[in-house]
Amino acid sequence: MSVRESDLKQAPACTTNLGNYLWSDPPDESKWADCVHCGMCLESCPTYEQTGQEQHSPRGRVHLIKSVAEGKLEVNEAFADPVFACLDCRACTTACPADVDVGGLIEEARGQIRQAMPLTGWKGMVSKFFLEGVFPHPERLHLLGSLLKFYQKSGLQKVARKTRLIHIMPEHLAEMEAILPEVKQPVRKKYKHAGVIKAKGETKRTVALLTGCVMDVMFSDINEATINVLTRNGNDVVIPQKQTCCGALHVHAGDRETGRKLAKQNIEAFKDAEKVIVNAAGCGCMLKEYPELFREDPEWREKAEQFAAKVEDISKYLHDTGYEKPKAEIKTRITYHDACHLAHGQGIRQEPRDILLNIPGVEMVHMPNADRCCGSAGIYNITNPEMAGAVLKSKMEYVPEDVEIISMGNPGCMLQMAMGVLKYGRNQKVVHTVQLLDWAYQKEDRLKGVE
Numbered sequence: 001m002s003v004r005e006s007d008l009k010q011a012p013a014c015t016t017n018l019g020n021y022l023w024s025d026p027p028d029e030s031k032w033a034d035c036v037h038c039g040m041c042l043e044s045c046p047t048y049e050q051t052g053q054e055q056h057s058p059r060g061r062v063h064l065i066k067s068v069a070e071g072k073l074e075v076n077e078a079f080a081d082p083v084f085a086c087l088d089c090r091a092c093t094t095a096c097p098a099d100v101d102v103g104g105l106i107e108e109a110r111g112q113i114r115q116a117m118p119l120t121g122w123k124g125m126v127s128k129f130f131l132e133g134v135f136p137h138p139e140r141l142h143l144l145g146s147l148l149k150f151y152q153k154s155g156l157q158k159v160a161r162k163t164r165l166i167h168i169m170p171e172h173l174a175e176m177e178a179i180l181p182e183v184k185q186p187v188r189k190k191y192k193h194a195g196v197i198k199a200k201g202e203t204k205r206t207v208a209l210l211t212g213c214v215m216d217v218m219f220s221d222i223n224e225a226t227i228n229v230l231t232r233n234g235n236d237v238v239i240p241q242k243q244t245c246c247g248a249l250h251v252h253a254g255d256r257e258t259g260r261k262l263a264k265q266n267i268e269a270f271k272d273a274e275k276v277i278v279n280a281a282g283c284g285c286m287l288k289e290y291p292e293l294f295r296e297d298p299e300w301r302e303k304a305e306q307f308a309a310k311v312e313d314i315s316k317y318l319h320d321t322g323y324e325k326p327k328a329e330i331k332t333r334i335t336y337h338d339a340c341h342l343a344h345g346q347g348i349r350q351e352p353r354d355i356l357l358n359i360p361g362v363e364m365v366h367m368p369n370a371d372r373c374c375g376s377a378g379i380y381n382i383t384n385p386e387m388a389g390a391v392l393k394s395k396m397e398y399v400p401e402d403v404e405i406i407s408m409g410n411p412g413c414m415l416q417m418a419m420g421v422l423k424y425g426r427n428q429k430v431v432h433t434v435q436l437l438d439w440a441y442q443k444e445d446r447l448k449g450v451e
């Protein structure tokens with residue numbers, strides 16, 4: 001990230017400033033209050049592992065964030081660099097004996113930095129285009145999906161790859177192009193007029209599904225698998241059409257204002273739902289953390305708390321409500337990668353592993369450091385490709401060679417791990433946990449001759 005000092009925006013008059021944080025919603029003092037600088041978080045941090053520098057460690061970042069609040073440090077480039085180099089992977093909070101919420105502090109600090117030092121030039125334009133112009137607008141995302149589908153189906157992709165035209169893009173984007181999944185129809189569009197997607201058999205519960213923004217364009221087959229698994233287990237499924245992007249990408253980028261707008265839209269869209277089911281760890285974590293965005297707005301904070309209490313990851317929901325164990329065999333060797341925002345962000349580790357273990361024929365192979373970040377971290381692999389690449393390389397060293405499938409519960413990790421598989425000459429398939437369960441159910445139905 002390069003932001004010039006001359007880009008510094010004039011600070012507005014603000015009544016809630018804290019030291020050199022001049023805007024409302026500054027980092028929360030209570031979050032760093034318990035840090036005793038013990039350093040027990042250091043080894044857990046991927047950026048510290050790569051750089052060995054204190055400023056790129058959780059302890060260093062907490063110290064910097066606190067120093068700005070104490071007026072000892074300015075909000076400038078030297079502060080912004082380590083704050084934006086954080087993956088927001090939350091491994092440090094798991095390692096910290098005092099539960100210091102480093103990720104929360106990072107997000108709040110980024111909110112201040114982006115107001116003091118807005119992105120300019122092409123970075124500002126690209127960021128504005130995607131964060132404000134695309135992600136919050138499903139119809140524009142669907143249009144982008146259709147263009148991508150045309151690129152894949154028309155032969156253009158083949159030509160671009162054969163003529164190596166693809167390599168006019170920066171290397172990390174060309175690598176991403178190489179692992180693009182096949183784009184299919186978004187489920188939100190498919191079930192637009194369906195109202196309720198009825199449970200197969202007796203209805204036990206009704207749930208609402210967050211389809212996600214990128215998720216529904218790039219991985220609509222995972223959303224489809226989620227619907228199949230839910231309906232098979234007695235759930236009526238509704239897809240509220242007014243839902244929008246969860247806002248995680250905006251909050252990670254420091255655009256907390258748009259994050260709040262999207263949060264309000266989702267809270268309204270899901271107000272009649274008893275349960276909100278999510279199959280993307282990053283989105284689930286964001287929805288559960290909506291109250292953090294409304295620390296200065298008691299009315300919306302209360303609504304956000306009520307909403308957050310209804311949000312559940314699909315693996316935890318299936319585990320808690322009891323689901324039909326598949327009977328058909330899928331003979332395969334699988335290893336499981338803990339998405340940061342599932343394991344560190346939501347404390348969900350065993351439930352997805354149990355889903356896999358309950359599929360007959362599946363042999364689980366332990367991945368050391370399974371909860372180590374893969375370097376995806378939202379769009380970190382686009383904004384910080386070098387560090388993301390180094391983190392991915394280190395992650396791939398832990399992936400057992402003798403497995404056929406790497407399973408996980410987050411689309412961003414799926415793209416990043418697929419890139420790792422391709423780049424390091426592996427041959428594993430990267431599959432969402434719920435897809436495997438759906439495949440087992442489908443096989444069982446085929447064997448029984450059920451349509």
Ligand code: SF4
Nearest residue numbers: 035036038039041096
């Ligand atoms: S964040 Fe936690 S683990 Fe890290 S130095 Fe502070 S108290 Fe220790």
Ligand code: SF4
Nearest residue numbers: 045086087089090092
């Ligand atoms: S969130 Fe991850 S990258 Fe950031 S300081 Fe913590 S461990 Fe390091």
